[in-house]
Amino acid sequence: DGGITQSPKYLFRKEGQNVTLSCEQNLNHDAMYWYRQDPGQGLRLIYYSQIVNDFQKGDIAEGYSVSREKKESFPLTVTSAQKNPTAFYLCASRRRISGANVLTFGAGSRLTVL
Amino acid sequence: AQKVTQAQTEISVVEKEDVTLDCVYETRDTTYYLFWYKQPPSGELVFLIRRNSFDEQNEISGRYSWNFQKSTSSFNFTITASQVVDSAVYFCALSEAPGGQGGSEKLVFGKGTKLTVNP
Numbered sequence: 001d002g003g004i005t006q007s008p009k010y011l012f013r014k015e016g017q018n019v020t021l022s023c024e025q026n027l028n029h030d031a032m033y034w035y036r037q038d039p040g041q042g043l044r045l046i047y048y049s050q051i052v053n054d055f056q057k058g059d060i061a062e063g064y065s066v067s068r069e070k071k072e073s074f075p076l077t078v079t080s081a082q083k084n085p086t087a088f089y090l091c092a093s094r095r096r097i098s099g100a101n102v103l104t105f106g107a108g109s110r111l112t113v114l
Numbered sequence: 115a116q117k118v119t120q121a122q123t124e125i126s127v128v129e130k131e132d133v134t135l136d137c138v139y140e141t142r143d144t145t146y147y148l149f150w151y152k153q154p155p156s157g158e159l160v161f162l163i164r165r166n167s168f169d170e171q172n173e174i175s176g177r178y179s180w181n182f183q184k185s186t187s188s189f190n191f192t193i194t195a196s197q198v199v200d201s202a203v204y205f206c207a208l209s210e211a212p213g214g215q216g217g218s219e220k221l222v223f224g225k226g227t228k229l230t231v232n233p
Contacts, residue, residue: 033220040123042205042225058220090159100147100166101209103221105159 002027004106006091011111013078013085021076021109023091031094032074033103036060036087043090049074078111086113116141118208120224127196128232135191135227137206143167148182148189149207149221159205165189196231203228 004025013019025032031050035043045058049068063082068074078085088110092103117140127133139148150162163173165182173180177194193200207221 035223040225043221043223045220048220088157090157092159097164100164101221102149102161102164103159104161105151108157110157 004091004093004104006089006106006109009107009109011109013111013113015113016080018077018079019111021078021089021091021111023074023076023106024072025074025091025093025104025106026072027093027095027104028071029093029095029104030071031101032068033092033094034058034064034066034074034076035090035092037090037108038087046076046089085111087111116143116146116208116210116222118206118222118224120204120206120227122227123225124228124230126230126232129198130195131231132192132194133196133229133231135193135204135206135229137189137191137224139187139189139206139208141208141210143210145210147209149209150180150189150191151205151207151223153203153205153226155202162191193229196229198231198233201229201231 007022033048034046037043044060046064047058047066049055052071055066055068065077088108090108091106094101119138146167147164149164151159153159170182179192181190203226205226206224209221
C-alpha cells in the first residue's frame with residue numbers, strides 16, 4: 001500500500017543535540033511538507049519542497065533544516081538552534097484531486113527534549 | 115493573509131447526539147479550497163473533505179455533512195448520531211488555488227477542535 005512513513009515514532013534528545021526525523025513516501029508525489037503540532041496551536045508549516053533539490057521555508061523554519069535529494073525522501077533536522085523543539089512533527093505529501101491540493105500525512109514523530 | 119479560526123477548543127457529547135464543529139476563515143483570494151481533517155489518537159491526520167470556493171453546495175457523506183457559506187466565510191461540519199469512534203481532533207484548513215501567487219499551495223490550519231463522544 002502506498003503511503004508516508006515517518007521514523008522514529010518517538011525520539012528523545014538531550015539539549016544541544018541535533019536530531020533528524022525521517023520521512024519517506026512511495027506515492028510518487030512531487031511536493032512534500034513538514035508541519036509542527038503543539039497542544040492548542042494547530043499545525044504550523046516548517047518547510048516544504050515542491051520538487052527535488054528545491055525547498056522553501058515555511059512559517060517557523062528557524063532552528064530547522066531539510067534536504068530533498070530524492071523524490072521519495074524529505075528528512076527534517078532539528079538543530080540545537082531550535083529553542084523549544086519538544087513537539088509532534090508531521091510530514092505530508094501533496095496530490096491533486098479535481099484541481100485541489102490534498103495532503104496525505106504520515107503518522108508523525110514525537111520529539112521530547114530532556 | 116489567510117487565517118482559519120475554530121472557536122471551539124473542546125466539545126463533549128453523549129453518543130447519538132448531533133454535533134457541529136465551527137470553522138470561520140479569512141482570505142483575500144477569490145479562488146481557494148477548504149478542507150476538514152480528522153486526527154484520531156493515533157496521530158495521523160485523515161482527509162475528510164475538500165470544497166472549492168465556487169461550490170457552495172452542502173455535502174453529505176453518511177453521518178457527516180458540511181455547510182459552506184461564503185457570505186459568512188464559514189465551513190461548518192456536522193456529525194449526526196455521533197459515535198465513540200468519532201472522538202478525535204478535527205482540523206479545518208484553507209489553501210490558495212494551485213498556481214496562486216503565494217506559490218507554496220500550503221494548507222493553513224485552524225487550531226483544531228477536540229471532540230469527545232462518551233458512551
